[in-house]
Amino acid sequence: MSRLNGLIPAALARPFTAIGGVLFLIAAMLPWATFILNDGAYPEKSTLQFFDAPFELTGFRWHLLLFGLLALIVTFAPIPGKNRVLGALGWGGGLIGAVGAAFIAGKGGGIGAITAADGTIAMGSIVAIVAGALLKIGSAATGPGDIPEWPTSLFGWTGMKQRLEAWVYLLVAFAGVLWLVAQTLTAGGIGGAAFPYAGPVFIAFLGFAGGLLGALHGIGLTRWVSQLSEKHRPFSIVVLLLCAFALPFPFTGAGSQYWMQVAATIGVYAATAIGLNIVVGLSGLLDLGYVAFMGIGAFVAANLSGVAASALGWNLPFPLAALIAAVVAGILGAIVGSPTLRVRGDYLAIVTLAFGEIFSRAAQNDIGDLTGGASAMPGIPPVSMFGTAFNEPINLLGAELPSGVLYYFMIVLVVALVMAVFANLKNSRMGRAWIAIREDEDAARAMGIRTGKAKILAFLVGATLAGLAGAIFVHKLGTASYDSFKFLESVTLLAAVILGGMGTIPGAVLGASLLFVLPEKLREFSDYRLFVFGLALVLIMRFRPQGLVPDRIRRAEFAGETAEGKSIEAVEEQAVLEQEQSEREPGAPAGPKEGRS
Amino acid sequence: MSAARHSASENVLEAQGVTMIFGGLTALNNVSISLGEGRIVGLIGPNGAGKTTLFNCLTGLYTPTRGAVRLRGKQLPSDPAKVTSAGVARTFQNIRLFPNMTVLENVLVGRHIRMKQGPIASVFHGPGFRKGEAAAKQKSMELLEFVGLRGLEHEVARNLPYGDQRRLEIARALATEPEVLLLDEPTAGMNPQETEAARQLIFRIRDIGVSVVVIEHDTKFIFSLCDTVSVLVQGEVLVEGSPSTVRDDPRVIEAYLGKPREEVEAEVAEAAAAIEHHREDS
Numbered sequence: 001m002s003r004l005n006g007l008i009p010a011a012l013a014r015p016f017t018a019i020g021g022v023l024f025l026i027a028a029m030l031p032w033a034t035f036i037l038n039d040g041a042y043p044e045k046s047t048l049q050f051f052d053a054p055f056e057l058t059g060f061r062w063h064l065l066l067f068g069l070l071a072l073i074v075t076f077a078p079i080p081g082k083n084r085v086l087g088a089l090g091w092g093g094g095l096i097g098a099v100g101a102a103f104i105a106g107k108g109g110g111i112g113a114i115t116a117a118d119g120t121i122a123m124g125s126i127v128a129i130v131a132g133a134l135l136k137i138g139s140a141a142t143g144p145g146d147i148p149e150w151p152t153s154l155f156g157w158t159g160m161k162q163r164l165e166a167w168v169y170l171l172v173a174f175a176g177v178l179w180l181v182a183q184t185l186t187a188g189g190i191g192g193a194a195f196p197y198a199g200p201v202f203i204a205f206l207g208f209a210g211g212l213l214g215a216l217h218g219i220g221l222t223r224w225v226s227q228l229s230e231k232h233r234p235f236s237i238v239v240l241l242l243c244a245f246a247l248p249f250p251f252t253g254a255g256s257q258y259w260m261q262v263a264a265t266i267g268v269y270a271a272t273a274i275g276l277n278i279v280v281g282l283s284g285l286l287d288l289g290y291v292a293f294m295g296i297g298a299f300v301a302a303n304l305s306g307v308a309a310s311a312l313g314w315n316l317p318f319p320l321a322a323l324i325a326a327v328v329a330g331i332l333g334a335i336v337g338s339p340t341l342r343v344r345g346d347y348l349a350i351v352t353l354a355f356g357e358i359f360s361r362a363a364q365n366d367i368g369d370l371t372g373g374a375s376a377m378p379g380i381p382p383v384s385m386f387g388t389a390f391n392e393p394i395n396l397l398g399a400e401l402p403s404g405v406l407y408y409f410m411i412v413l414v415v416a417l418v419m420a421v422f423a424n425l426k427n428s429r430m431g432r433a434w435i436a437i438r439e440d441e442d443a444a445r446a447m448g449i450r451t452g453k454a455k456i457l458a459f460l461v462g463a464t465l466a467g468l469a470g471a472i473f474v475h476k477l478g479t480a481s482y483d484s485f486k487f488l489e490s491v492t493l494l495a496a497v498i499l500g501g502m503g504t505i506p507g508a509v510l511g512a513s514l515l516f517v518l519p520e521k522l523r524e525f526s527d528y529r530l531f532v533f534g535l536a537l538v539l540i541m542r543f544r545p546q547g548l549v550p551d552r553i554r555r556a557e558f559a560g561e562t563a564e565g566k567s568i569e570a571v572e573e574q575a576v577l578e579q580e581q582s583e584r585e586p587g588a589p590a591g592p593k594e595g596r597s
Numbered sequence: 598m599s600a601a602r603h604s605a606s607e608n609v610l611e612a613q614g615v616t617m618i619f620g621g622l623t624a625l626n627n628v629s630i631s632l633g634e635g636r637i638v639g640l641i642g643p644n645g646a647g648k649t650t651l652f653n654c655l656t657g658l659y660t661p662t663r664g665a666v667r668l669r670g671k672q673l674p675s676d677p678a679k680v681t682s683a684g685v686a687r688t689f690q691n692i693r694l695f696p697n698m699t700v701l702e703n704v705l706v707g708r709h710i711r712m713k714q715g716p717i718a719s720v721f722h723g724p725g726f727r728k729g730e731a732a733a734k735q736k737s738m739e740l741l742e743f744v745g746l747r748g749l750e751h752e753v754a755r756n757l758p759y760g761d762q763r764r765l766e767i768a769r770a771l772a773t774e775p776e777v778l779l780l781d782e783p784t785a786g787m788n789p790q791e792t793e794a795a796r797q798l799i800f801r802i803r804d805i806g807v808s809v810v811v812i813e814h815d816t817k818f819i820f821s822l823c824d825t826v827s828v829l830v831q832g833e834v835l836v837e838g839s840p841s842t843v844r845d846d847p848r849v850i851e852a853y854l855g856k857p858r859e860e861v862e863a864e865v866a867e868a869a870a871a872i873e874h875h876r877e878d879s
Contacts, residue, residue, distance in 0.1 A: 421720055428719035428726070429705075429712045429733075432698070436706045439695035446656065446689075448681035448710035448773055457716055 008141050016138025017075045017086050023131030024068030024093050027124045063208040064128055067093040070215065071135055080148035084218030086139035092211015094132020099204045100125035147217070150224040152231070166228050170236055173225045178243040182252035184209055185259055188521055202521040244412045248405045249397075257393075257402035262520055264404065267411035268473045270512040271418045273496045274505060275465030278422060280494065281503035282431060283458040284438025285340060286349040288490055289356020290466060293329045295363060295485030297467025300325040302377045302480035303370055312370075318383045322471035326464045333463020334456050341452040344441070356490050363482035376481030383410070383475045390475075407476045414472060418465050419505050425461065426503075434458055435503075488530075492516070495533065499540055501547025510548055609634050609808045610685065610777045615654050615664035617647070617832075624650045626832045627664070630810075632777060637799060637809045639823035639840075641816060643852060647832040648812045649690055652779055655810075656680050656687050668777065682710045686775035688766040690782045690812075696755035700746060700765055703754050704737035707772025737772060744768040744798060760791040767798065771807070778802060780811045784818055796822055816853070820844055828852065 008016065067089045074082050074089070153162045188201030216222050229236035247263065248255040254263070272294055279287045301322055306315030316324070339351050366373030382391040383406075390406040425431045433454045436444040445451050474480040492515050500511025519529055540547070610632040617625040625647045632638050640648050653659040655666055657673060657680035666673045673680050686707075695703050712733055718726045741747050744764040749757065754765060763783060770778055780799070784792045792815070799822060803809055813819045819826055820840040828835045828843060830852045836843050843849055855861070 424722050425716075425719050428722070428730075429709060429714045430716055430719040432702055432706050433709055435698060435702075436695050436709075439697060440693050442658075442677075443689065443693040443695065444706070445677040446658075446681060446687055446693075447706050447769065448678050449706070450678050461716070 008137060010142045013138045013141035014075055016134050016141065017071060020086075020090060020131045020133075020135035020138060021068045021071030021075060023127050023134065024064050024071060027093075027097060027128035027131060028062075028064035028068060029124075063096055063204070064093055067096075067208075067211060068131070079219060081145055081218045081220060083139040083142060083145045084147065085215040086135050086218075087144070088211050088214025088218055090132045090135030090139060090211075091214060092132075092207045092209075094129050094136070095207030095210065096204045097125045097128025097132060099200050099207065101129060102200075147223060148220040150220050152228070163232070166232055167235060169225070170228055170232060170239060173229075174236070174239045174243050177240075178246060178252065180209060182247060182254040185247075185254050185263060185517070190258055199522040202518075241412070241416060244416075245409065248401050248408060249399050255399075255402060255405075257404055260402055260404045260408045262517065264408045264411050264476060266513050266516050267408070267415050268469050268476070269493065269496070269516045270509045271411070271415050272466050272469040273493050273500075273508040273512040274415075274418045274422050275462045275469070276493050277497050277503060277505075277508045278425065278434070278465075279458050279462040280497055281508070282426060282438065283434040283455060285337075285455060285458060286345070286352070286494075287459075287462070288349050288353040288487075288494065289336075289359070290352070290462070290493055291485045291487075291489040292356045292359035293333055293463035293466035294470035294473065294489075295359055295482070296332055296463075297322075297325040297329040297470030298474040298480045298485065299363065299371050299377070299470075300328045300467070301471035302380050302474050305380055305475070307377050307380055307480075318385065318471075318475060322468055325471040326468040329467025329470065330460045330464035333466075334460040336463075337456040337459025340455045340459065353487070356487055360482055360486050363485065371482055372480070373482075376479050376483070377474075378479045380474055380478050380480060382478070383407070383472075404476075407472075411472060411476075414468065415509075418468075421461075421465070422505055430454070430457065492533070495537055499537065499547060501549040504547075504549050507547050507549035607634070608632055609669060610655070610810070611667045611670075612651070612655060613665050613667070615651065615661045615666065617650055617654055617659060618662045624832050625654065625661070628829070628832070628834055629664075630827050630834065630837070632808050632810055633824070635803060635806065635808060636824045637803055637811065637822055639819040639826040640810060640812045640829060641814070641819050641826060641843075642829035642835075645831075646829040648829055649781060650832075651829065652687065652781055652810075652812065655779060656685060678710075681773050681775075684774070684776040685779065686770035686773045686777070687779040688763075688770055688781055688783065690785070692759075692762045692766055694754045694762055694766055694769070696753075698754055699750065700741065700752050700754055700757065701734070701737055701750035703765055703769050704740055704772045705733055707769040708733040708737060709773075711772075711774055737768075740768045740771050743771070743801070745794075760787055760794075763787070763795070764798070767802070771802070775807060778807050778809050780809060782812055782814065784813060784815055792818055816844075 071086060071089050071093075074085050079085065153165050155165065157165055184202075184205060187205035188198035190198065213222065246252065248260055254260075272291075275293075276287065276290045279285050279290065301318075301324075303312050304314050304316045304321040304324060305318070306313070336352065336355050340348055343351060362368075363371040364374060371377065382389050384390065388394065388406065390410065391403050392406075393403040394401050394406060426435075433444065433449045436447065436449060437451050437454060441451055470485075473484070477484075493512070496511030496515045497508055498511070499507075499514065500509070501507030515533070518532070522529060522532065608631040612628060612630050615625055615628045616623070628647070628651060630638065630640070630651075640651065642648055650659065654661045655673075657675045657677045660675035668683055668685060671683075673683060673685065695706060698706070712729055714726050714729050738747070738750065741750055744767055746761060746764055746768060749761065754762065757765060767778075767780070767783070783799070784795050787795060796818065799809055799811065811819065811823065820843075823840060825838060826840050826843045827837045828846075828849050835848055835852060836846045838846075856864075
């Protein structure tokens with residue numbers, strides 16, 4: 001945060017971060033220490049599942065200990081980009097501490113427990129928060145600094161050797177990604193009555209993962225890896241797919257039926273979010289009723305798959321049913337999109353909002369006997385291809401994989417397909433036309449783009465992808481109910497796109513994963529779910545309006561534009577300065593920064 | 598242009614009796630201008646004279662209340678996208694680039710109407726698609742070279758210095774392969790060096806066979822650039838002719854600088870007398 005820059009003199013930067021690191025270590029060990037010193041029973045009320053093994057370094061405390069050690073090492077070692085690393089560690093550790101403190105205050109011994117006497121762990125959490133703040137302030141004292149550049153080959157190799165070297169790095173990096181994904185997915189375990197700590201453990205883990213990724217970004221590692229993967233694109237795509245397919249196998253720890261189901265659900269929403277990203281992220285058309293297209297695809301597929309409640313009584317094989325569902329959704333998308341020729345901005349949002357509501361009400365009241373109304377459409381047969389039902393466990397490569405894993409595999413392929421469609425469209429004549437419309441519609445028309453047709457096409461493509469996702473969704477679930485396609489789902493999808501970063505694939509996937517995995521993890525907070533969502537969105541918009549995985553910065557980085565590691569703010573500041581300079585040039589009759597109408 | 602052609606097609610672009618009325622305001626009144634092949638025509642006039650309104654009529658953004666705009670004798674449609682396809686490209690008074698796209702992408706958007714790939718080809722990226730993309734990229738790079746932005750193609754447009762943004766807008770317009778290029782205040786906000794570079798660029802644009810219409814406040818710039826100049830005052834063409842004719846016309850001087858002092862004083866005195874007279878009467 002730039003406001004922290006220079007809050008303390010530069011001479012104090014190192015002491016601050018060093019103390020922060022030490023405090024992280026203290027925070028991690030404090031519960032254990034008090035336990036030993038008091039020689040008493042471990043205070044039961046403040047015992048959380050993730051703290052309950054005072055002698056073991058697991059979860060929360062292991063992470064804090066690691067961050068503390070890293071902070072100390074980075075403070076005193078000559079590491080490039082150290083301020084960014086320290087800042088990230090501060091954020092991550094602070095978040096871990098804050099989660100612990102909030103949970104103990106709320107669910108443990110209450111606010112009063114935040115004392116050394118009766119809430120030792122809360123005390124540790126408070127210390128961790130302070131440590132995080134110290135690290136943040138200390139690291140900001142001398143500015144963020146540049147992100148170091150790494151050479152393509154660390155050994156100066158060229159040709160085939162360099163390629164092999166890069167492949168090894170990419171394999172290691174993607175293995176790390178697989179590990180992190182599996183860890184994140186399973187962090188905190190299955191929530192619910194049996195294990196009420198799932199939510200805090202999960203969020204604390206997010207703090208750890210975020211801090212770790214931020215630190216890796218600070219030393220330039222993530223950028224280096226993404227540059228490598230951009231350079232070896234086909235290889236990276238194959239390895240990423242393999243990693244996705246490897247997730248259900250026992251060695252990741254995520255291979256249970258439950259986690260496969262969660263992962264498959266995330267996949268469905270990720271595919272839908274990428275479709276929405278075409279409409280919102282690329283074309284800039286605010287669609288508040290997008291989930292209706294998913295619902296249309298879902299009900300069409302249900303009706304074509306031999307459901308007892310269906311008036312049609314057709315029973316088509318799944319691929320055909322899914323295809324028809326996607327086409328029908330696409331056609332309706334084009335019809336709904338046609339008012340966009342007339343309305344812009346807020347008005348379009350209202351039109352799409354109304355459409356979403358019409359769909360959901362029509363489905364609820366079973367108009368046309370196609371939706372089953374309030375009693376829904378149960379009994380959708382599972383997808384069955386090549387003689388295997390997709391809801392059966394299978395044996396693959398000597399490993400016993402849980403039921404539902406075939407759905408997961410199918411969804412991985414569908415998400416990959418949707419990603420390919422999105423990426424190809426984005427880098428094409430159509431994609432550029434959409435982005436141009438988003439950027440400046442009048443200028444786009446002045447370039448000869450038929451904006452009306454282009455917008456309808458965006459709606460059509462987005463709705464087709466949503467319809468496909470909907471067809472898979474109901475087959476996996478076995479039931480098609482209007483309840484799954486209400487306004488709230490549209491808003492959550494939109495939030496996923498904005499949170500992740502508009503117009504990017506990783507952004508949409510990350511956003512969808514977060515927003516659809518959080519409710520699963522935060523079951524005991526289900527009353528506050530929307531509150532937490534809203535708060536998270538407000539905070540993201542305040543501190544990172546470009547989203548978690550922004551588009552332009554990435555692109556600019558690959559083009560070498562911010563290759564010096566300048567932050568985009570710095571580049572913007574410079575641009576503004578230059579503009580002001582040209583404003584001040586003699587003989588300039590009009591300021592260049594005239595407002596646009 | 599051969600003399601054998603009949604008079605209507607001697608001009609590339611022709612506006613005849615264009616009248617534009619917004620509610621009760623007549624922004625343009627019976628304006629006619631014509632642009633010969635390979636010519637540069639300047640359009641000057643005080644603020645609010647209707648220059649940009651005329652541009653908007655020429656490019657289909659506005660439909661004239663009366664009158665017609667013809668490109669090589671054919672009436673232009675009143676849809677900016679179709680006008681651009683027909684061969685009339687423009688830049689804007691306030692630069693309107695696609696700020697978050699790269700320089701190259703901005704120019705590629707200009708290639709949009711000269712590319713053929715449909716949505717299906719865009720999804721599959723087949724060999725034909727890639728050929729078209731490569732050709733469009735090559736053409737765009739040539740245009741960037743032409744305007745002097747080579748080497749900045751991966752820069753994000755909004756990060757460009759002001760003068761480069763102007764040049765990029767011109768490159769983007771040229772990418773549509775226009776017969777006529779309309780430039781709305783291309784040197785606004787430029788220093789003398791940049792203005793001179795812009796002048797040279799416009800000459801080179803003419804030399805590659807694009808006829809140009811320029812709106813500009815800088816009369817020195819216009820008189821040294823254009824073959825003919827039209828002066829627009831209060832929605833009407835006041836004077837039209839060669840730069841030297843226009844420069845020496847007293848009406849132009851009056852429109853720009855006002856009347857000579859003596860005349861104004863005389864008018865004021867006359868008005869005062871009339872008021873006095875009116876008072877005495879009542």
